[in-house]
Amino acid sequence: MSKTEVDPATGEQTTGHEWNGIKELDNPVPRGVLIFVVVTHVFAILWWFLMPAFPLGWTYTRGLLGIDQRATVEQAISANQAERASWTSAIETSSFDQIQADESLMAVVKDTGPQLFGDNCGACHGFDASGRSNYPDLTDGDWLWGDGSAEAVAETMRVGINTSHPESRFAQMPAFGRDGMLASADVRTVARYVYSLSHPEFSTEENLESIAQGESLFAENCSGCHGAAALGDAETGTPNLTDAYWLYGGELDQIIESVHGGRAGHMPTWDERLTPVERKVLALYVHSLGGTTP
Amino acid sequence: MPEFFHRKIERTAIGFVVAIIAAASVGGIVEIAPLFTIDETVENVADMRLYTPLELAGRNVYIQEGCYACHSQMIRTLADEVDRYGPFSLAVESQYDHPMLWGSKRTGPDLARIGGKYSDVWHAAHLNNPRDVVPQSNMPAYSWLARTPLEVDNLGHHLAAQRAVGVPYTDEMIANAARDALGQATPDSDAAFSILDRYGEETQVSAFDGVATSVTQLDALIAYLQVLGQMTDAAYLDTAASELPPDAEDRDVTQAEEERN
Numbered sequence: 001m002s003k004t005e006v007d008p009a010t011g012e013q014t015t016g017h018e019w020n021g022i023k024e025l026d027n028p029v030p031r032g033v034l035i036f037v038v039v040t041h042v043f044a045i046l047w048w049f050l051m052p053a054f055p056l057g058w059t060y061t062r063g064l065l066g067i068d069q070r071a072t073v074e075q076a077i078s079a080n081q082a083e084r085a086s087w088t089s090a091i092e093t094s095s096f097d098q099i100q101a102d103e104s105l106m107a108v109v110k111d112t113g114p115q116l117f118g119d120n121c122g123a124c125h126g127f128d129a130s131g132r133s134n135y136p137d138l139t140d141g142d143w144l145w146g147d148g149s150a151e152a153v154a155e156t157m158r159v160g161i162n163t164s165h166p167e168s169r170f171a172q173m174p175a176f177g178r179d180g181m182l183a184s185a186d187v188r189t190v191a192r193y194v195y196s197l198s199h200p201e202f203s204t205e206e207n208l209e210s211i212a213q214g215e216s217l218f219a220e221n222c223s224g225c226h227g228a229a230a231l232g233d234a235e236t237g238t239p240n241l242t243d244a245y246w247l248y249g250g251e252l253d254q255i256i257e258s259v260h261g262g263r264a265g266h267m268p269t270w271d272e273r274l275t276p277v278e279r280k281v282l283a284l285y286v287h288s289l290g291g292t293t294p
Numbered sequence: 295m296p297e298f299f300h301r302k303i304e305r306t307a308i309g310f311v312v313a314i315i316a317a318a319s320v321g322g323i324v325e326i327a328p329l330f331t332i333d334e335t336v337e338n339v340a341d342m343r344l345y346t347p348l349e350l351a352g353r354n355v356y357i358q359e360g361c362y363a364c365h366s367q368m369i370r371t372l373a374d375e376v377d378r379y380g381p382f383s384l385a386v387e388s389q390y391d392h393p394m395l396w397g398s399k400r401t402g403p404d405l406a407r408i409g410g411k412y413s414d415v416w417h418a419a420h421l422n423n424p425r426d427v428v429p430q431s432n433m434p435a436y437s438w439l440a441r442t443p444l445e446v447d448n449l450g451h452h453l454a455a456q457r458a459v460g461v462p463y464t465d466e467m468i469a470n471a472a473r474d475a476l477g478q479a480t481p482d483s484d485a486a487f488s489i490l491d492r493y494g495e496e497t498q499v500s501a502f503d504g505v506a507t508s509v510t511q512l513d514a515l516i517a518y519l520q521v522l523g524q525m526t527d528a529a530y531l532d533t534a535a536s537e538l539p540p541d542a543e544d545r546d547v548t549q550a551e552e553e554r555n
Binding site: 055057059060069070072076077080119120122126127132134135265266267268272273 | 324416
């Protein structure tokens with residue numbers, strides 16, 4: 001049954017098999033495909049010798065070109081650094097004031113800052129830096145730590161807030177209600193006083209008595225950190241309670257919640273993750289977003 | 295002659311099967327087998343830490359929820375990845391990952407160095423509903439994690455299973471796995487102090503999800519996310535990438551390099 005014959009239409013041999021009257025031509029591989037196969041094989045063999053390829057038990061062939069992917073990326077990183085060196089070295093060696101006075105360097109800040117901010121800061125502070133509850137708005141003029149200067153912002157970025165960094169900024173509001181330092185009625189009373197500081201319309205005739213009680217509770221429990229006039233202290237990260245800026249909300253319920261459960265926000269340290277130049281650029285960018293005074 | 299060989303082999307079923315197996319195993323032999331025999335595949339570093347039971351449980355939650363389907367844990371040797379994420383990943387950083395979670399798809403960002411980048415509070419809010427902190431995020435909400443208590447009683451078995459595949463957990467670690475898991479999420483408890491003895495001073499003890507009175511799957515997942523990229527300083531040494539090791543202030547880098555060699 002297996003008998004090769006020549007197909008009359010093409011002049012090619014058949015395989016000799018017959019399946020229900022169907023026969024199969026025994027063509028050679030098309031020339032184009034054959035050339036492709038030969039070329040790729042030759043390329044593969046060359047590549048074996050040029051690049052790291054074959055395992056040899058405990059080691060492997062390194063290849064004649066001596067290419068190492070890790071060395072390659074190190075070179076690329078160094079090349080990028082060299083390319084940026086024109087402005088990174090200027091930013092590194094200049095003071096914040098000098099950079100702010102230099103238009104070309106501030107152009108770099110405006111160009112690079114948003115990228116760094118998006119990669120590192122936007123997830124918490126919002127990509128427009130306007131913040132949200134628990135994450136400060138960086139576009140307003142109100143600063144919890146420091147005077148809002150670029151130096152102060154850079155320092156906050158370097159050490160973080162409530163981090164494991166040895167120089168970390170620390171600020172913690174105790175949980176007066178939860179930890180039993182104030183009875184829950186007193187928590188509400190002191191919160192009413194605090195609320196009245198930023199909401200003068202709250203000091204109505206009927207509220208005056210409880211606000212006065214709250215004031216004396218405030219003097220005993222809160223003034224140590226927030227100050228007698230509740231103006232806070234940017235050296236210790238204590239918020240001003242008399243203004244319109246509230247990190248955890250300024251409604252009466254929200255103030256009660258803060259007094260009851262305490263607050264201890266956490267800002268990561270960027271000392272390890274970002275270079276001093278990157279932090280400087282970011283600080284200048286953040287500084288450029290907001291005013292310096294409330 | 296090759297034509298003759300092919301004709302011959304395709305006419306014997308067993309011979310053809312053997313030929314197929316031989317051809318198909320070339321890739322495996324060339325790419326997988328050497329990983330077990332070539333010593334330099336996995337770098338030798340002295341400061342490689344182990345996952346604590348809570349972190350290991352968090353890793354299991356990460357697998358359970360399929361996080362690896364959208365997040366890789368592999369910073370490739372490409373300059374722009376190093377620029378964005380930090381030093382490229384080393385094999386040793388996955389040394390105790392069984393199975394590894396490198397992933398191959400990035401719907402979300404790479405997580406190999408996410409540890410320490412955001413606060414615990416942020417992770418808790420973000421996992422509860424990503425839109426609350428990143429309005430344009432398309433990540434699903436995992437709000438049930440905060441309500442699902444973590445099963446800790448079986449963690450000893452998980453540690454023992456990891457030891458069976460080469461992770462050097464001690465008998466003491468396995469015996470105390472449940473206690474250590476609870477302690478790591480309960481700051482100021484006795485158990486929280488003993489975990490530092492067993493797993494090192496750098497272990498992060500925290501009420502990860504903000505609730506110190508219960509240990510949930512959210513605690514475990516945040517504990518795990520916060521150590522990604524923090525298990526060794528090796529990736530930060532000998533690199534042109536400018537980042538410093540995670541604890542550069544209190545650690546002499548040259549000394550670390552000596553330990554390495």
